[in-house]
Amino acid sequence: MxxxxxxxxxxxxxxxxxxxxxxxxxxxxxxxxxxxxxxxxxxxxxxxxxxxxxxxxxxxxxxxxxxxxxxxxxxxxxxxxxxxxxxxxxxxxxxxxxxxxxxxxxxxxxxxxxQSAEPILPEQCELPQLAAAVPTRNMPKGLWAKLCRLFG
Incomplete structure (x- = not known):
């Protein structure tokens, strides 16, 4: 009770x-x-x-x-x-x-x-709207991975 x-x-x-x-x-x-x-x-x-x-x-x-x-x-x-x-x-x-x-x-x-600790590589992330708007040549991989996690 x-x-x-x-x-x-x-x-x-x-x-x-x-x-x-x-x-x-x-x-x-x-x-x-x-x-x-x-x-x-x-x-x-x-x-x-x-x-x-x-x-x-x-x-x-x-x-x-x-x-x-x-x-x-x-x-x-x-x-x-x-x-x-x-x-x-x-x-x-x-x-x-x-x-x-x-x-x-x-x-x-x-x-x-x-599973959530595995790194996300830029090629594993599909961000068609973001990819067209943000150039990735000079972007640090750490930032790219954060963006992938945020929008992926």
Missing amino acids: MKHTELTLHFVKGVPRDLAPGVLYVSMEYGTVVHSCCCGCGHEVVTPLTPTDWRLTFDGETISLWPSVGNWNLPCRSHYVIKNNRVAGAEFWDKARIEAEQKRNKTAKAKFYA
Whole structure:
């Protein structure tokens, strides 16, 4: 049973040192959502917004986080879903399932970041509008690669 079943949404630049219970702090600048554990234990829960961690959906009034929040490293080991600012307890995960998910997550991160770290060469980038407007003879390769990443 969750102590906090509904969260108040606060968009912030930086997360306050002391978290108010039942408040979901969203820092778009730092790509992070932070709150006090919804079970009521008081521990800080940080959910980074990245392609391999959590995704935030904001409908103009409420937010949802996906996937579920599993506090496996906290003493409470709570597990819940946040949808439209509401908190719903999720099923208990045993140690084997937690370890399997942590391994899958680590593998997914390694694969994602290994792919995104590969350099992009100018010939791999198709920028027809930019290519006609910007001469590439004297352009440093570093700048060209940044442009490819930006528009590619």
